[in-house]
Amino acid sequence: MKKGSRHNILILLFLFVCITAPAQKQKPKNESWYDEKLLHFGFSIGFNSMDFRITPSQDYLRKDSLYPEVSRLNPGINIQIVTDLRTGRYWDLRFLPGVSFGQRSVRYYKVPGEKDGDPELFNVRQRLESSYLEFPLLLKYKGERLNNARPYVIGGLNFRYDLAARKEFDDEKPVYIRLKRPDLYYETGAGLDFYLRYFKLSVELKMSNGLSDIIAREGEARHPEFRNAIEKMRSQIWILAFHFE
Numbered sequence: 001m002k003k004g005s006r007h008n009i010l011i012l013l014f015l016f017v018c019i020t021a022p023a024q025k026q027k028p029k030n031e032s033w034y035d036e037k038l039l040h041f042g043f044s045i046g047f048n049s050m051d052f053r054i055t056p057s058q059d060y061l062r063k064d065s066l067y068p069e070v071s072r073l074n075p076g077i078n079i080q081i082v083t084d085l086r087t088g089r090y091w092d093l094r095f096l097p098g099v100s101f102g103q104r105s106v107r108y109y110k111v112p113g114e115k116d117g118d119p120e121l122f123n124v125r126q127r128l129e130s131s132y133l134e135f136p137l138l139l140k141y142k143g144e145r146l147n148n149a150r151p152y153v154i155g156g157l158n159f160r161y162d163l164a165a166r167k168e169f170d171d172e173k174p175v176y177i178r179l180k181r182p183d184l185y186y187e188t189g190a191g192l193d194f195y196l197r198y199f200k201l202s203v204e205l206k207m208s209n210g211l212s213d214i215i216a217r218e219g220e221a222r223h224p225e226f227r228n229a230i231e232k233m234r235s236q237i238w239i240l241a242f243h244f245e
Contacts, residue, residue: 029145029147029148029195030148030195030196030197032145032195032200034199034200034245035086035195035200036086037086038086039083039084039085039086040084040086040245041081041082041084041245042081042082042084042199042243042244042245043079043080043082043243043244044078044079044080044082044096044098044241044242044243044244045077045078045079045242045244046077046078046079046080046204046239046241046242047075047076047077047239047240047241048075048076048077048078048102048237048239048240049074049075049076049102049237049238050102050104050130050235050236050237051070051073051104051235051236051237052070052104052106052233052234052235052236053209053234054068054069054070054106054230054232054233055230055231055232056068056229056230056231057228057229057230057231058231065110066108066109066110066225066226066229067108067110067229068107068108068109068226068229069106069107069109070104070105070106070107071105071106071107071125072104072105073104074104074105075102076100076101076103076130077100077101077102078098078099078100078239078241079098079099079100080097080098080099080134080136081096081097081098082094082096082243083095083096084140084245090141090142091139091140091141092139092140092142093137093138093139093140094136094137094138094140094154094156095135095136095138096134096138097133097135098134099132099133099134100130100131100132100237101129101131102129102130102237103127103129103130104127104128104130105125105126105127105128106125106126106128106177107124108124108125108229124176124226126174126175126177126226128177129164130162130164130165130179131163132160132161132162133160133161133163134158134160134161135158135159135160136156136157136158136159136187137156137157138154138155138156138157138158138187139154139156140152140153140154141153142193145193148194148195148196149193149195150192150193150195151193152190152191152193152202153188153189153190154187154188154189154191154204154206155189156186156187157186157187158184158185158186158187158208159182159183159185160182160183160184160185161181161182162179162181163181165178165180165181165214165216166178166179166181166216168219169219169221169222176226176227177215177216177226177227177230178215178216178219179214179215179216180212180214180215183210183211183212183214183235184212185208185209185210185211185235186208186209186211187206187207188206188207189205189206189207189239190204190205191203191205191206191241199244199245200243200244200245201242201244202241202242202243202245203240203241203242204239204240204241204242204243205239205240205241206239206241207236207237207239208235208236208237208238208239209234209235209236210234210235210236211234212234213232213233214234215227215230215232215233
């Protein structure tokens with residue numbers, strides 16, 4: 001190798017070290033006494049988007065049958081109290097009781113025969129509002145802390161009770177389908193802990209899936225075809241939460 005080439009390589013290595021060395025310096029860490037405690041508390045505010053996973057009845061394949069789908073997703077809000085139990089260096093057990101509010105809309109299409117053209121929008125849509133009491137019990141696994149941030153993943157179960165469910169059938173409003181009140185969800189998600197000077201802020205994205213069919217089948221309805229067009233309907237909720245601890 002020529003002397004000039006070796007010189008150029010040394011200069012490049014020196015510049016690389018000079019540029020990257022400041023980035024490798026350890027930044028001052030904010031104290032995290034709350035992270036070392038066996039038990040600590042906080043509160044959480046979040047935003048949700050509620051959805052349904054609908055399995056249409058096989059009858060929708062017949063001529064002039066009804067095909068249901070979720071037509072619109074609307075933002076909702078979550079408010080929770082955080083109770084965190086430190087079970088190990090990387091593990092926390094979290095209980096976050098609270099309330100959440102949101103709504104979903106189900107719209108019906110008429111499915112014509114093969115020679116009748118494209119599906120026609122049927123002028124029936126029901127808005128379903130939900131006001132949940134929720135009791136999630138979650139396990140949190142934390143990665144290594146990097147300066148004042150720490151990634152984590154979370155998962156567990158959440159029991160929700162819908163205070164706004166099971167309204168009476170009303171063809172004028174309209175209320176063609178009704179929901180059951182209780183449901184059990186499994187939840188998975190990930191987030192980042194940010195260690196600030198006086199508290200910890202966590203930003204978390206989580207998916208919550210209901211385990212049971214929440215269509216209420218009992219009760220007399222003037223138009224049972226709307227209820228019968230749905231074989232199963234499970235709840236699904238996406239949540240963006242901000243925890244202050």
